[in-house]
Structures are given as structure tokens and as C-alpha cells.
Amino acid sequence: MTDVERRTALANSAKNSFERISKEVLETLLDSATAATVVRGEHGDWVLLLGRAKLALNRPVRNSLGRGIPSVSWGTKPAPFEVVSAAVITLTCGSPVRGYRGRSHSLWYGDVQNESQFGWYETAFMDSVWTVAPEAIQSYESPYGLSPTDKAVLALTTNTATQLAWPFMELDVLDLSEFVDRWAAWLAAASEGNLQAPSEQPERPPRGSWRMLP
Template sequence: MQWEFDSARPLGRGGFGRVYEARGPIGDAAAKVVPKARGGDREQLVVSGLPASRNIVPVQHVEETDDSWVLFMPRAEYSLRDRMAQPVPTAEAVKILQDIAQALSEVSSIVVHRDLKPENILFINGSWALCDFGIARYVEATTAPDTLKDSMTPYYAAPEQWLFERATPATDVYAFGVIAYELLSGQRPFTGARDEIREGHLAGVPPLLTGSRKLAWLVNECLLKAPEARPSAANLTGRLAAVGSDVSSPAARALGEAQSALLLERAAAEAAAAAARTEAQRRAGLFAAANAGYEAIVADLVEFVCDGAPDTQVAHPNGTTVLSLGGAELRIARLEAVSPSAGDYDVVAASSVTVVTRGASRGHSLFYADFDELRHFGWFEMGFMQGMGADFAHEPRALSGPDGLQVLTSRTIGGGQLGWGMRPLDPGSLEDFIQRWAQWLGMAAQGKFPRMSTLPDGRTVYPRSRGW
């Protein structure tokens, strides 16, 4: 009998293709049809290099069509997801985990699965076996263009996957920990919307499992945020074999409780450190984006002014760009990072633009922040007034990032208020911004200081706030 499959009888789908009922020379089978697309031949290549094992679903036969690969495999009785539809006794759960751990230990030196989950663990011939290496990656393949770092199942994805970092065998150990937690407690450690799941994996610490202390400790270690802190796949098998030897004497219970408290404390400290690293990485990425936009703003403004007035002198003292024309100066300050603070807004970076002539000045602040929409960042321009202590020779003026943020939060700083703005800035469409500041510099160079025409001036709409 030849290998064949029935496309009208689907069994499910994997990382890259659909699975159908199939038949072969040795009886019932399953056929996974993988389209020939980016990374589409990955599973054939990976599985062909894996060891023969009762805990790894083998590829028995491969065929090729014009647009697909067809991988024939043994047909499973059911998946771990199917089994988990009913409560699983601890003894059976340990046996399942032992089979999974054995498979991971056998492949960890060859490949990283990267999508380990109950749907990809099948019961075949009396054992639990790993399948679907559709997004697996050879351990040393760090530069392949199709590494598919964004392919993951959120509930089981390790912190490094959420950060789009290189996956290692420890990534599979983390997913093993999530599966173990769900198998033993009946619930996943982190749930909710995608952002909540991400936050849990990056900085959350689930409660320690009840029951066997050694098993709870092992799962706790698998879920540590730092990959290097997790046990190895080989270490899992030996420790799972010992989970039934918990001692019930008073001394052992006291020591076990102390150990549990230390493990939770360690996990919390490690999660806090991971959260700090993650936040620092997030802000570093946002600042890089802000700087790229800011460089475009500065370059376009300088080019326009110098084209319109070739006698303009350009200098860069201490990172500030200074355009000098006829006794007036246009000062574009260096971009500065703003430290995170509590409140309604997240300001990542700040700078200012100021025109100065004959003892008078007009300045506006530039902020890279989420003023209009939570966690949606862009550039904004605004000017401030000093309220009761107004100095009309220098109004409106720019304020530093923290001071400007305080005005926006409380609407006051020494009587200060928003005097001009706020106006979004699009680095790709700066005509209004460039024309306005070039005109003000030209006026200042002629002794015509560009004071505010009204009080207040410009668009004086405060940004969104929870309380307003």
C-alpha cells in the first residue's frame, strides 16, 4: 500500500501546516502538509536529525508536491490537551512529565522546539511523545534569516521569546514548567489578555504549587525568568524520579517550609530584576526611536533655515544646535532622556527650541511621550507660562522634562500653566513647525521679537488624563 492522506478528514494543525488522517504500508497514520514557504522545510530537516525515541514522534515518510511537503507520522491516540480536559492525578502527571523531560534531554543538544505546549505532546504506543518541530531551530543556527523568533504560543512562551531574544534549550524548559504547573494545578500560571500574559511571563511569580515540595520546587525553578537559572533538561529527569521521596517528619516539614519560602523569595527578587531589565530595554528602544525622529526634525529645520538665509552660522556647542542670524539665535537643545515617573503620562525624551534676541526669548518644549493615547508614543510641542511671576520678555518658555510633566499633571508649578500647545509633531510632515520657527528667527534677526499674540497662544488643549 502506498502512503496517502485524506484532505477531507483533518486532525488538526501544527506550527506550519495542517494535519490529516492518513494511511501507509504499516496502517493508520497522520500526514502533515507543510506549504513551501519561508521556513516551510524546517520540520523535515530538523526531525530527520533527531534520535529514534519512544518520546519523539518520528517522521516515517516524506513526499513532495509542487507547493508542499507531506510528512507522514504515526497517528496518536490523543494529545495532552485532550487528556487535560479531565483532572490528572499527581502520579500520572509525574509520569507524563518524565516522558516530556526525557524527550527534551534527548533533543536539547540538537534543537530547540520553541513551541512546546500540550497540543504538541501526543500519546502514542503507551508513551507521551513530542511532535511538531515546525518552528524548531537548530541550537547553533543563530543567524538564519528564517529563525522565526516571533512564532510562539503566548501562554507557554518564555521571557526571552517575548523580548525577541535567542531561544535556547532553557526556553523549552520554561515551557515545560508552564505545562507542569497547568497539569498539576489545573490552571496556567499566567492568564488574561495578551498584555497581561506578557507581563506575567516577564515579571510575575505564580504561587508555589501545593503537594509534593520537591515537585513544586522543580516547577518553580523551571519558571525562573533568567534562562541560565533554570535546570537543564537532563537535570529534570533525575529530579522527577526523586519527587516521591519527600519525608514527612516534623524536621523535614520545617526545612521544606523554609526552603519553599526561600524559593519564593528568590523567584520574586529574580522577577523584579528581570522586570527592571525589561523596562530599561523598553525605554532604551523608545529613546532610540525618539532620537531618530528628533534628528530628522533638527536636520530639516537647519536645512530650511540655511537654504533661506545662506549667511546663517551653524554651531554645535555641547550638543546644542545653534543657528545665528543677524544678532538672533535659534537654539535647538540636545535630546535628553527623561526618567520614568508615576502619573498619567510616560515621557521618554525631551528637548527644546528657543529663539533669542536682545535680551528676550521665546521657547517651546519638545516631548516624546504618550500624551494622546496610552502607550502610543509621538512627538509633541508646547510652551509654558510662569503664571503670577510672568516674565513677558521670555514667554512662553520651555521647561525641562520633569517640570513640564508636573505642569501637565497638576496644571501648576509656581503658578505655571500651559501657554502654547500642545501640538503633535510628525517627523515626516514638519512644514508648519519649520515655517513657524524659521519665521520667528527671521523676525528676531530684524528686531521684531515674536511675542505671543494672545494669552494663551496656540492650541491650549491639555493631553488626556484619567481625572480630567
């Protein structure tokens, strides 16, 4: 099997498992938030509206590599692990509290913790407090999701302005309760105009949650 064939097979596995995850997350949220309305896409993506809040899960996008770029790369830089596909889950407040618009987390399909063992992982990023421009405080999202790019590589491998705000946490297709309960709580708060920015970041210690570059 060529590397192109291998990555195509992995991308298909990512798509199939993402659709199962997406379906269960949405159905569970709708069961608990009966007043919500939803707009469904064709590839497991959807937008859920509840009160003043909007929760959106976008379809996964394959991490395409340029000619001659190794599989274990994001953008143009060598990466600590391979990412085949990526999506983002985004919560937006209709009535921001002190400029806080909401949060988004990355969902990456990769061999994040063990080489060649692929799965969907949740993580998120943040800006160093020393690099945030004063005008950005007027309207901001934190933490936020990133695609597997050069910026994300630097966040994991060097002490840069962009840093990891949430550990890599694998989504267990057989038990999504922690993931769903957490986002349901954030959605409920946002729907009532009460979603607060994290009091400190990282909210959970990210160190050791991914494989490092050899």
C-alpha cells in the first residue's frame, strides 16, 4: 500500500467515525435541550440554536500535503504526530459577557498518543496573555481551535505566543458522556447569556497528552 492509499483509507475511517460521533452528540443534546432547533449538513456537520447561543460542528477537512511533504507534517513543518483530518466545534454567544464571544476546540484525527493508533482527539489553543492586543479584548474567543498548521506545530514544540489551552483528549465512540455533558453545560450557560471566559488557562494541564518529536 502506498502512502497515498494509506492516508486515503485513514481519511475514510475518520469520516465514518466522525459521523457516528456527530450523530450521537447531536441526538443527546437535542434530548436534553428540547427547545433547540438544528440545521443539519450532509457530512455530519450541523448548527444547533438554543436561546442566545449557537453550537456548530463543522465537517472534517482532510489534512492535504503538498508534493514531497512527509506525512508527519502540518503546513511545512515536521510535527510530533500525524493528523489525517480535522474539524472544529464552536460555541458562540449571542449576548457576549464583557466581550467574550465564546470558545472553539479542535477535533483532530491522528496518532496523537501512540504511533499508528489513530483516533479523534479534542484540544484547544490560546494566546499568551502578553501578546493579546488591548483592542482584541473588546471581542474575543478563548480558547480557540486550529487546523494542523505551522502555528499549531509551534504551539506544541516551542514557547511561542500561541500555546496549548486544553490537553489532547481522545473521543471514545462508545462513551461520549464527558464530552457531551461538558459542551451541554457550556451551551446552557451561553443560551442564557451567562457563559464566562475561563478564569485561568490552561483549564486542564496539557503537558504529556501527546507524543513529542523524537
